[in-house]
Amino acid sequence: MSGTSQTVPGGGRTNGDSRPDIATEAFLAHRNLLFTVAYEMLGSAADAEDVLQETWLRWADVDLGTVRDRRAYLVRITTRQALTRLRTLGRRKESYVGSWLPEPLLTTPDVAEDVELADSVSMAMLLVLETLKPTERAVFVLREVFDFGYDEIAEAVDKSPAAVRQIAHRAREHVAARRPRGAVSAAETRGVLEAFQRAVETGDVQSLLDILAPDVVLIGDGGGVKQAVPRPIVGAGKVSRLLAAGLGRLAAPVSLQPAQVNGHPALVFRLDGELDSVVAVRIDDGLITGLYAVRNPEKLAHMERETTLSR
Numbered sequence: 001m002s003g004t005s006q007t008v009p010g011g012g013r014t015n016g017d018s019r020p021d022i023a024t025e026a027f028l029a030h031r032n033l034l035f036t037v038a039y040e041m042l043g044s045a046a047d048a049e050d051v052l053q054e055t056w057l058r059w060a061d062v063d064l065g066t067v068r069d070r071r072a073y074l075v076r077i078t079t080r081q082a083l084t085r086l087r088t089l090g091r092r093k094e095s096y097v098g099s100w101l102p103e104p105l106l107t108t109p110d111v112a113e114d115v116e117l118a119d120s121v122s123m124a125m126l127l128v129l130e131t132l133k134p135t136e137r138a139v140f141v142l143r144e145v146f147d148f149g150y151d152e153i154a155e156a157v158d159k160s161p162a163a164v165r166q167i168a169h170r171a172r173e174h175v176a177a178r179r180p181r182g183a184v185s186a187a188e189t190r191g192v193l194e195a196f197q198r199a200v201e202t203g204d205v206q207s208l209l210d211i212l213a214p215d216v217v218l219i220g221d222g223g224g225v226k227q228a229v230p231r232p233i234v235g236a237g238k239v240s241r242l243l244a245a246g247l248g249r250l251a252a253p254v255s256l257q258p259a260q261v262n263g264h265p266a267l268v269f270r271l272d273g274e275l276d277s278v279v280a281v282r283i284d285d286g287l288i289t290g291l292y293a294v295r296n297p298e299k300l301a302h303m304e305r306e307t308t309l310s311r
Contacts, residue, residue: 027059032308038078039121040145080156099221111260117145118263180289195210208240208244217233226277
């Protein structure tokens with residue numbers, strides 16, 4: 001690499017005349033895709049950004065004359081780096097304080113317009129993907145979300161195409177048994193969230209019970225830094241009472257604002273004007289079956305600006 005070049009995944013590398021070189025142009029052209037692949041595999045924007053940095057460093061040393069398909073080659077590098085980090089992340093989660101939730105993203109409007117992409121990055125789906133083994137997760141993401149061929153995926157995960165087909169089949173069955181039961185429109189989600197917001201703001205337990213499924217699960221992630229429920233709370237009665245009582249005990253002014261998070265409507269809680277937590281939901285048959293509250297400040301960095309995802 002030239003001594004005058006710079007390596008910045010967000011801004012790329014330039015030659016001495018300030019024009020991006022071929023490697024930089026190719027990387028930047030696919031950057032949002034690469035971030036999305038890494039994020040779906042890791043559930044962490046911070047780790048996905050690190051994977052992009054590692055991908056760039058390897059890509060910058062590649063002889064482009066030997067690369068037939070730059071997009072596939074870049075995805076292969078990203079997948080391998082994400083798999084390595086996913087195994088490390090698994091060890092970190094073992095010592096994580098309290099429940100672990102994916103890192104929420106404030107997403108651009110076009111993400112919601114791509115229904116399949118929005119579904120794949122929803123908090124509910126990312127939690128389902130957490131139940132897969134690392135290679136299963138990589139295969140599922142590359143095949144089901146990004147429609148890569150089995151041969152391309154095989155190169156990325158160092159398996160034979162036949163093995164990848166078996167892994168994909170197993171992962172699909174695993175996900176199908178755990179994913180939300182039916183597609184929920186953005187309008188329906190907004191309607192349920194508005195009802196939830198009114199009930200929480202008024203402390204109306206009965207109104208909460210009306211929109212919570214009997215077996216609803218509340219998961220809170222404070223990361224040991226902010227107070228959160230230490231373990232999942234199950235049951236409409238327990239969850240509604242906890243929510244109604246919780247806001248009533250807060251001394252600082254609270255505001256709830258709708259936002260587009262991971263391609264879906266969600267609520268942002270602010271205490272005294274400061275971002276405190278993000279609450280995403282899972283909806284099945286018109287009722288809330290999952291509430292995911294992220295309070296860990298380290299996971300809220302990507303709620304200050306919109307993130308562009310693509311496939």
